[in-house]
Amino acid sequence: MTVSSRDFVYEKFSDFYSDPSTVIPSPSLLGQRELGFLLFKERIMLRHKVFARISNLKLFLGEAVPSDVYRSCAYYENPAAEMDKKGWLGADLVFDIDADHIPTSCSKIHDEWTCANSECGFSGKGITPETCPICGGRKFDTKTWPCDLCLESAKNETAKLIDMLEKDFGFSAKEMSVFFSGHRGYHVHVENEAVKTLDAMARKEIVDYVFGLGLTISGGTAKGKSRRRGASRDFSLHDFGWNKRLKLGLQNFLLTATKEDLANAGIKGKSAAVLGNKELILKRCVEEGRWGSVKGVGVGTWKKLAEYVKDLESAKIDTVVTTDTHRLIRMNGTLHGKTGLKKVEFPLSNLKDFDPFKEAVAFKEGAVKVFVSDAPEFRLSGNVFGPYKRKTVELPTAAAILLICKGRAEVAS
Template sequence: MSFISEADSLIVKRFFKNFYRRNSSKLYVPSRLPEREFGYFTFEKKLMVRHLSFNSPQELWEKMAEDTPLHIYHSAAFYKYPRAPMDSKGWLGAELIFDIDADHLKTPCRKRHDFKVCRRCRRAYPASLDLCPDCGQPLMKVEWVCDLCLEAAREEARKLLGFLEDDFGFQRFRAAFSGNRGYHLVVEDESILELDQAERKELIDYITGTGLSMRLMGLEGRAIDLETAPKLEDLGWRGRIARAAFELLASKNYEALREVVGDSMAQTLIDEIEEVSKALGGSVPWNLMRPKLRRALFEAAREAASAHIDVVVTQDVHRLLRLGNSLNGKTGLMAKMFDPNELDEFEPMSEAVALPMDEELTVYVIRAPRFKLGEVEFEACESGLRRLPAAAAILLLCKGAATLP
């Protein structure tokens, strides 16, 4: 938990309790409900309450309204005995789930907006520090999320849907904003329920481009036959590599190249890229590249075209997933479900606002970068009292970026 004080936790709990008492029936009810395991964190304890199950939506709603969870999860798996210890549950299958988190992406903005705070001194410090320079206490990390973070996560979700629809032929999905920094996607297809961990790992490797071979794509060696090299119109990974390479050359994205080969080697390849880019017509001029540049471009294209997912989540057949339309205790935002076809239109910092914007709280802001919530934009603030809409104040309290005065 990231609360600065117990008083902060208590005020957030009051708002969460009001939400669940009024909106528990809006929580997502997973299919085959009695076969699902549920678990949740409370405001008081750091350990998860697990091995719960509910026979009806009403039972679930009443439990949430009564206990006021900080976070609530349900299993992607189906069990014969969901309340039993893990070894005795009787696994019946599991949905195929994906988690995309901006925290796992190489977004340059993180260096600008992440920081640490001292609970005792109530001051903000650079993220590189571990101990408070003034009192010596361990610092607490505040991981912010901005529009660039959320757009990066959206792009990964977009690529993931492309793999699942175009390459695997899946058609039915369930999607939700995580309530913090990313997206959850669930494949709703009976054919995947009994896949074991090894089989799910094969899907993961394909989606992440793990083990892609330049040789099998006809890109190794000095002499390249353009007839067998990847083309823009090719299906599957061949087309993805060609299109990503074309875009990298057309945009002269040297930063992507540096991430693959390092600064020193990238610098030696830039002049060659300039020459190769001049020959860019309607295809990638693989035959004009030296092997070293071709390999660097291949790796950069693979990195750009793959979907960056949390591989541990997808492979784990016993994984718990945040319950759709519940509140995320790290932000006070809703894990809002939406139509996957409307991914491009979905606005998380507006549509996931679930707590009041017409009620206000006064908080002491330790540090808060500029952010937008609903239709309201909030300017950056450091070390000052602010009277804010409850939803905005709760977000800062949950992140440890503010505290009650």
């Protein structure tokens, strides 16, 4: 980012935080939380800050103009103290769903990587390779893009997560808040008394549940303990918890499965038996629970299908965020330094229709001329821009800031 680009973004962020009409919603028990700020110019993190009132924080933001604002998920007796003297009282249960953790078809088009070895500098598009094909280096500078497809896939994962939190974990809509992160994903926060004091190990079990990690699928070659206990060699599913999810998942998968889908699930030789008896399988096996009743579709096939469906039904969350009971997470209503978009909350019921490229736009006025090195087509506030390649264009402030922050454009001199 050039100095003039940085000054431009800084000025706009400053305007945003100084504007009396900007509302930063206060998280619950603000005074018990640690706040952290990433400073624009110095690029350092100010931590261990406390604000008793949101109005004080707003004043501070207007003066300090950070590029990113964070607050702890945890509550502390003394949030301003050093880490080990803070006096941990509990923490919200948080989930982070980021497109970075979900494989999507589009990332091949809009993501770029450059070998960090200054003597090499080889670059390419798509998913970053393990090693540089030219020099064998392992460090890369990457350019990602928050595109519609990426965010849509993150939204699907969020929907699966919320379904589990509601039906399995029994959290009420009142206890859950869902946010667009301001960049490439969504956050879900749960505030619930029973969960508040759970330690990292217990939270890890929640993560494993959501991920389906360690789920035992019954039947097949039961070994060791379970066989001694007389576990059945037959495949079966009951109607509760993860078993129910697998059952519904199998139903959905089988309804539309093609030969290719089955191959993805690891079923090759038996695919004709599955595809040829689809209706019978759905009725007798899935619906009536007579899993072994269709010839050619045995325990092995069911286990493979169930393993595959487990992956489809699990929610791809960032595991580290949920298990960290001291995590700092972006504050609702503040700007994301990589996009200039806001982190925004929206009603759970609105997940399907929520449009981040509309609701999260912070800068609604003005325009500026920028030189765009490379940008895919994108949507913002209902307008479509790009694609641009080495081109000077005048763009609305929000679009210009998005490109500058993502390293795709500079303010034209």
